[in-house]
Amino acid sequence: MSDVVNLAILGSGLIGGIHARAIAEVSNARLSVVIDAAKDRADKLADEFGVPAVYDLGEALKRDDVDAVHVCVPSGLHAKLGTMVAEAGKHVLVEKPIDITLPAGQRLVEAGEASGAKVAVIFQKRFTDAGRRLHAGVSGGDFGRLMQCDAYVKWYRDPTYYSDSPWHGTWAMDGGGALINQGVHMVDLMKWVGGPVRSVFARRRTALHDIEVEDLVDALFEFESGALGVLQASTATYPGYPERLDVHGTLGSAVLEGSDITQWAVKGQESQTGGDALPTGASDPGAIGHRYHVPVIQDFVDAIREDREPMVSGRDGLETLELVMAVYKSAQEGKEVRLPLPHDWVPEPKVAKL
Ligand SMILES: NC(=O)c1ccc[n+]([C@@H]2O[C@H](COP(=O)([O-])OP(=O)(O)OC[C@H]3O[C@@H](n4cnc5c(N)ncnc54)[C@H](O)[C@@H]3O)[C@@H](O)[C@H]2O)c1
Structure with missing residues (x-):
């Protein structure tokens, strides 16, 4: 070459x-x-x-x-x-x-x-300055022992996002909805910052859109460290809010919103807020830029x-997909799911309507 x-x-x-x-x-x-x-x-x-x-x-x-x-x-x-x-x-x-x-x-x-x-x-998201700093802060112990790591992806997609696309919102080509397509960025960031996950309990709904997959999902995570976390992912939440990751440790907290750290409060440490304030995909998929x-x-x-x-x-990407599948498995079976999943597990194409 x-x-x-x-x-x-x-x-x-x-x-x-x-x-x-x-x-x-x-x-x-x-x-x-x-x-x-x-x-x-x-x-x-x-x-x-x-x-x-x-x-x-x-x-x-x-x-x-x-x-x-x-x-x-x-x-x-x-x-x-x-x-x-x-x-x-x-x-x-x-x-x-x-x-x-x-x-x-x-x-x-x-x-x-x-x-x-x-x-x-x-x-x-792992390559943003805010994402890198949060990851380094948590793994370097800045916040003490991690207690909670919570991700929120309360986004909105206009109905034409689904109706004008041959594949968005289909089990065959999207593989699910708000979680696997939009929420997956924060699932990955949550795993990168919070560490490996031991178990998941989740519920999902098709709440707003005329699609066969979910547009709303809530999940509770237990990390291998014992820390807890919640994840909310949606494409039904008008007008759409910047995605957020909150970390809370025994010494303090930080909040990442979009590509910005909006709060960094650690006892005895100077605040390290700031970032790039770039547009997010919260209500417009084309807004993310390159x-x-x-x-x-x-x-x-x-x-x-x-x-x-x-x-x-690729192995990293597969682990993130496994976490997405664990959420789907829990929502499908109505019970807590422990990781790792069987490698051949695939979701049933069935979601409760709201
Ligand atoms: N990283 C991000 O933030 C981000 C943002 C948007 C989309 N994506 C991902 O990018 C992928 C594409 O999304 P998109 O919004 O660009 O979709 P799109 O529908 O705008 O474009 C998909 C393109 O693939 C082409 N295509 C379909 N089947 C093909 C085939 N067999 N061979 C060759 N070309 C084929 C289509 O003609 C189309 O031009 C998805 O997996 C999506 O999850 C990532």
Whole structure:
């Protein structure tokens, strides 16, 4: 491989465009090709960035100017197409979630391990200054012993978000609703900051939207450390509030809202509030911008060049999916669920309406 890593984008929808803008700001990398099964979409993004368009992943994988593929297609295709990429010996950067089922996610991780391809999952919240500082504060003991770690994703999606998309809000391609699609960012951050989870109790509803999956979920977590946490995820909460992570330890508390730390109160320590105050996806999925995709892609490119694990590996992404599945399993069975889950567990496509 040359010093510059050649990156292809698979899926030229909303997030594919964000990837293209982000790649332009990444060192030692270039966008080499755009792939989409919908010709008009591939052509549009490819033209905008002056690269060739390809309409079939298999064709793209034969090209010498593709070292890695960004998987930006609907979530239910992540592992199927990502596994093709890894089996061709090309590196994989897959959008969240790694897939919508554990067995499929596992196949992708194993394909990467077998061929030596890197597999990384996009959870850009870990790359925000606020997220990093909160993680370092908790793991460095700034807050004392962790007592509670709570995540709130009270977002809103206009009904057209579901009705205008062929795959949002479907079991087949979204794999669930407000939790696996929107809430998953904070599930990942909660796990990264609060540590491994021992058990989950959850309830879910389809409260507002005309969809087959949940748009409301509440869960209670017990971390392996003994700390507790609650998670609330929604796409039904008008007007939509910035996502939040609260940590409370024996010495003090902090609150992260969006990409900002809005409270940091530790006995005997100066307050460390602040952050980037960037727009969140609380009520508009297009508002997130490409800013935090830049460090994620930079880390992926550096991991390839330095032959090391990316910061959020495929195995990491699989653990976050396992936590999502534990919430679904608890809500489905109406009882507490302990981790780890059986690796072949998949949810039943059935949610109570409110
Ligand atoms: N990290 C984030 O904050 C973030 C934000 C939005 C979306 N996402 C993730 O990105 C992924 C895509 O979401 P989106 O909003 O861009 O969706 P989208 O519907 O806007 O775009 C998906 C694209 O994939 C293409 N596609 C579908 N099947 C294909 C196939 N078999 N081969 C090639 N192309 C195919 C479609 O034509 C479309 O252009 C999802 O998994 C979603 O969870 C992540």
